[in-house]
Amino acid sequence: MLGAIIGDMVGSTYEFHPIKTKKFNIFNPNSHMTDDSYLTMAVARALLKHYPIQYNEEGIKAIKRELINEFVNTWRCFRTAGYGYMFYQWCERAYVTRDVGPYYSFGNGGAMRISPVGWIANNEGEVKMLSKAVTEITHNHPEALKAAEAVAMCIYLARNGYSKGQLKKRMVDEYYPEIAFYNFDKLVETCTFSSKSQDSVPQAIYCFLISDSEEDAIRNAVALGADSDTQACIAGSIAEAFYQRDKLSEFEDKYLYLMIDPEVEQLIKELHDKIGSEKFNKENNNE
Ligand SMILES: [Mg+2]
Numbered sequence: 001m002l003g004a005i006i007g008d009m010v011g012s013t014y015e016f017h018p019i020k021t022k023k024f025n026i027f028n029p030n031s032h033m034t035d036d037s038y039l040t041m042a043v044a045r046a047l048l049k050h051y052p053i054q055y056n057e058e059g060i061k062a063i064k065r066e067l068i069n070e071f072v073n074t075w076r077c078f079r080t081a082g083y084g085y086m087f088y089q090w091c092e093r094a095y096v097t098r099d100v101g102p103y104y105s106f107g108n109g110g111a112m113r114i115s116p117v118g119w120i121a122n123n124e125g126e127v128k129m130l131s132k133a134v135t136e137i138t139h140n141h142p143e144a145l146k147a148a149e150a151v152a153m154c155i156y157l158a159r160n161g162y163s164k165g166q167l168k169k170r171m172v173d174e175y176y177p178e179i180a181f182y183n184f185d186k187l188v189e190t191c192t193f194s195s196k197s198q199d200s201v202p203q204a205i206y207c208f209l210i211s212d213s214e215e216d217a218i219r220n221a222v223a224l225g226a227d228s229d230t231q232a233c234i235a236g237s238i239a240e241a242f243y244q245r246d247k248l249s250e251f252e253d254k255y256l257y258l259m260i261d262p263e264v265e266q267l268i269k270e271l272h273d274k275i276g277s278e279k280f281n282k283e284n285n286n287e
Contacts, residue, residue: 001044002268003240004115004233006255007218008036011232015082018225020188026215027258035081036233039113041264042070043134044271047120051274055126060133067137068098082229084109084195090138102140110139110148111201112230115237117148118155119275127156139197147197150175151234154205158242167242168209176202184210184220191226200227204234214239215251246278248285 009031014024046066053059075083075091083091086103094100117134121127128149135148150171157167172180179202187203194200204221211217217239221232244252256265272279 001040001115001119001237001240001271002252002256003214003218003244004040004112004237005033005037005260005264005268006214006252007221007232007234007236008034008040008112008229009255009259010218010236011222011229014222014225014228015193015230018193018228020223020225022216022219022223024219024222026219027255031259033081033264034229035078035083035087035109036112036230037264038074038078038081039071039109040115040233040237041267042074043067043113044116044267046070047116047130047134048270048274051120053120053126053130055129060129063130063133064137065098067134068094068100071138072098087138102136102138104141105139106141106143106197107139107195108144108147108197108200108227108230108234109195110135110144111151111197111204112233114148114152115155116271117152118237118241119159119271119277121152121156124153124156127152141197143197146175147201150201150205151238154208154238155241158238159245164209164242171202171205171209176205178202179206179209182206188223188225191224193226195227195230200231201234204231205238207231207235208238208242211235211239213251214243214249244279246281246284248279253285 012032012034013028013030050063072091072094117130121130131149131152135145207220208217217235218232221235222228269280278284
């Protein structure tokens with residue numbers, strides 16, 4: 001989740017001013033949280049309120065109700081965070097009547113907010129069930145559901161010790177065969193802005209697969225020069241689970257200190273605390 005927020009913030013200044021290079025100031029003072037971060041936090045809050053999750057019809061229904069409340073509250077508090085037009089309209093309707101249906105979006109909005117699911121679910125079945133529940137309240141198109149599940153699954157598998165090779169195989173076999181044929185330089189050359197899941201999520205996963213650190217994954221995603229905040233958010237979210245499951249990196253620590261508001265840090269810590277994660281354990285971070 002921290003990786004998602006850092007990625008979103010790093011990418012925020014490049015979303016509409018794409019750069020095609022990995023060389024840029026990653027601690028840009030103009031960086032800010034966008035909808036990707038705010039909605040990731042909304043998902044985290046909703047899931048933590050219902051933790052431990054009841055993976056049955058009633059439990060899932062309660063989570064969905066909570067999510068609608070959290071999304072509407074987030075929209076009311078941060079109206080200029082950069083939501084997609086359809087999400088904005090959905091919030092307007094949901095504010096009037098909480099009994100609001102999804103809008104069949106195949107946008108990458110489902111995948112950008114999904115990272116807490118990858119941390120909270122305890123097996124692959126739970127990843128799938130929870131990812132579907134969180135995503136389908138707005139993004140019930142098969143491409144958006146697939147994208148969110150792919151990202152959540154990647155995070156879950158990464159934090160359970162899967163190697164890059166294993167992760168790549170799972171992604172290629174079960175979600176995005178095209179990843180097998182990607183080439184980074186070619187992507188940098190050809191990528192343009194698209195918020196469609198199918199045009200942005202597999203590329204973001206690939207940016208993680210070819211990285212050597214969380215920071216590197218985020219730089220890769222920004223260098224695509226496409227949907228920078230969302231692709232960096234997704235790449236960062238997976239990279240965090242892979243590289244920094246049990247320990248803050250120097251980069252994360254510095255980013256937290258310099259760029260991230262205390263209440264955001266608090267929520268991230270609460271998630272790790274609830275799931276029994278070692279990441280913010282002082283002993284792990286005092287070497
Ligand atoms: Mg955004």
